[in-house]
Amino acid sequence: MSVTEYRVLAGPEGYLPPAAASMGVALPEEGEALVEGKIVPEKEAMRKIAEKLLTAKNPVFFPGPLLLWAWKEGVAEKAKAVKDLAEAAGAKIIPMPDYRPKYPMINPAIEINPNHPNLTIWHNKIDACVFIGVHCHYANVALKIIRGGTDCYTIALCGEMGHEDAMISLRDVDLPKIKKVTEMVKEMKKEGLK
Amino acid sequence: MNKSLFKISPGFEDIMPAEYRELVEHGPYEKGFGVSDLGTFKELIEEHPLCAGCGLALSLRMILASLPKPEDTIIVGSTGCSSIAFPQVALHNIHSLFGNQNALASGLKRALKLRFPDKIKDVVVIAGDGATADIGLDMVMQSWFRRENITTIMLDNEAYANTGGQESGMSPQGTILNMAPTGKKFPKISLPEIAREAGCAYAAAVSPAHPKRLEKAVRRAILLAREIGPTYIQVFSPCPTNYKFKPHETIARIKQREKDGTFSIKEYISPEAQEWLAQIEEVKK
Numbered sequence: 001m002s003v004t005e006y007r008v009l010a011g012p013e014g015y016l017p018p019a020a021a022s023m024g025v026a027l028p029e030e031g032e033a034l035v036e037g038k039i040v041p042e043k044e045a046m047r048k049i050a051e052k053l054l055t056a057k058n059p060v061f062f063p064g065p066l067l068l069w070a071w072k073e074g075v076a077e078k079a080k081a082v083k084d085l086a087e088a089a090g091a092k093i094i095p096m097p098d099y100r101p102k103y104p105m106i107n108p109a110i111e112i113n114p115n116h117p118n119l120t121i122w123h124n125k126i127d128a129c130v131f132i133g134v135h136c137h138y139a140n141v142a143l144k145i146i147r148g149g150t151d152c153y154t155i156a157l158c159g160e161m162g163h164e165d166a167m168i169s170l171r172d173v174d175l176p177k178i179k180k181v182t183e184m185v186k187e188m189k190k191e192g193l194k
Numbered sequence: 195m196n197k198s199l200f201k202i203s204p205g206f207e208d209i210m211p212a213e214y215r216e217l218v219e220h221g222p223y224e225k226g227f228g229v230s231d232l233g234t235f236k237e238l239i240e241e242h243p244l245c246a247g248c249g250l251a252l253s254l255r256m257i258l259a260s261l262p263k264p265e266d267t268i269i270v271g272s273t274g275c276s277s278i279a280f281p282q283v284a285l286h287n288i289h290s291l292f293g294n295q296n297a298l299a300s301g302l303k304r305a306l307k308l309r310f311p312d313k314i315k316d317v318v319v320i321a322g323d324g325a326t327a328d329i330g331l332d333m334v335m336q337s338w339f340r341r342e343n344i345t346t347i348m349l350d351n352e353a354y355a356n357t358g359g360q361e362s363g364m365s366p367q368g369t370i371l372n373m374a375p376t377g378k379k380f381p382k383i384s385l386p387e388i389a390r391e392a393g394c395a396y397a398a399a400v401s402p403a404h405p406k407r408l409e410k411a412v413r414r415a416i417l418l419a420r421e422i423g424p425t426y427i428q429v430f431s432p433c434p435t436n437y438k439f440k441p442h443e444t445i446a447r448i449k450q451r452e453k454d455g456t457f458s459i460k461e462y463i464s465p466e467a468q469e470w471l472a473q474i475e476e477v478k479k
Contacts, residue, residue: 067203076203
């Protein structure tokens, strides 16, 4: 067994990177988050997200079906908050409307598909991305493919327990938490970070 | 699915790819469209990578346009040419292991009945002739014997078409294909008759050369599967690539086969199904 601590860093790590969970990366407890495989207080991870978004050349949000479709009460409000966050960070938005493996018909300029997310990242030269509203199993697949084949920095804003395979992962992300990250982005911009 | 759930979150309309916006605005959900409305609404199949002139693609397009309740239909597919098209279909669809489609569909339908006892959820198997009549025949027959409330639609291109052209049980006797150079030694399987004897409430053979007939068969089969028991439709979908005719000759090919008696439209309705259909007709009047 390796004694080296596994770090979840931007790739390309290789064709088949290991699942971070299999390398000993555990999910955070409530109030905590993951930064590059290490458990940290949630606030620290939020600051890191704001920093990464503001310093990236081409940050992009990838909202998934849970956010793109107004399928239950509260989604529209959350969607608006995510749009505000993307605007504050100067990030583009590329949607993941569903999970059909539409290869090779996908247009990587305007959509992302979890089965080959690397195409969208390569095509648009994305160096930091944010997953939100993507069902856990598809987020896990996509995050691993991105880490394996690209140098993109991945951030997962997860409504459940978080994602080990993202470089930064928040858990239990709800409307107040999205707004909090937006505030941090605005504050850091005022402080001169961009 | 309630159509009211199928709306884009406000503010994201402009970033959604056009085909999704069109599906929301002009899709067939809750509209009751049929094959005669093709060209006036956004179809459930966006594009597909199947060959030019593919009879199977044409049949699939018509079947999707004929579904009585697309918003509450779940399709179960299997390996074959159709499985290459299904990722482009804007309906719930599940790809099963090769030949396992009817077993999966049976379990799915039973689960849906338990989960949504007050809602109609149509489970429709759409698979090729290899998956239905050869590799998956066991599962197909068992779903009929057990009277599962599912519809099985076979897209019959009379070959294993995307693996280079091997004969299937549905290829006519004497057929010569790329990988069947000496000709098929036994006749085409009579699956509509087998379906009838195996307990299907409805069995039919149709083709895209007669769209209204195909639509009627699809609607009858799905409605009877809801109410009575298993149903089966065989859609003759000639393959220009493996049978080596020109892509624009697909429909002519079907008509030629009708003329020489090697393909005919069939319809078998069980007495119970007949009675139910008569009651529906009476209510309509």
